[in-house]
Amino acid sequence: MWRTILLGKLSISIFASLAVGGVCVTQPWRHEYTVFESTGWIAVGVFFLLLAVAQIAVTYMLTKK
DSSP, X not given: OHHHHHHHHHHHXXXXXXXXXXXXXXXXXXXXXXXXXXXXHHHHHXXXXXXXXXXXXXXXXXXXX
């Protein structure tokens, strides 16, 4: 039972991380930002995309058994 709840929460979190990461990575090209601001947006986007990869790995490990 706890696996089902955890997997449901992880799937929602994966979707949210991918959405936020995608928006943050594409944000600097929609507006004119300085190099520092663009780097900040891209860094936050990469963080969320890597977080989604880590969550996908955890989901795989939980469903493997």
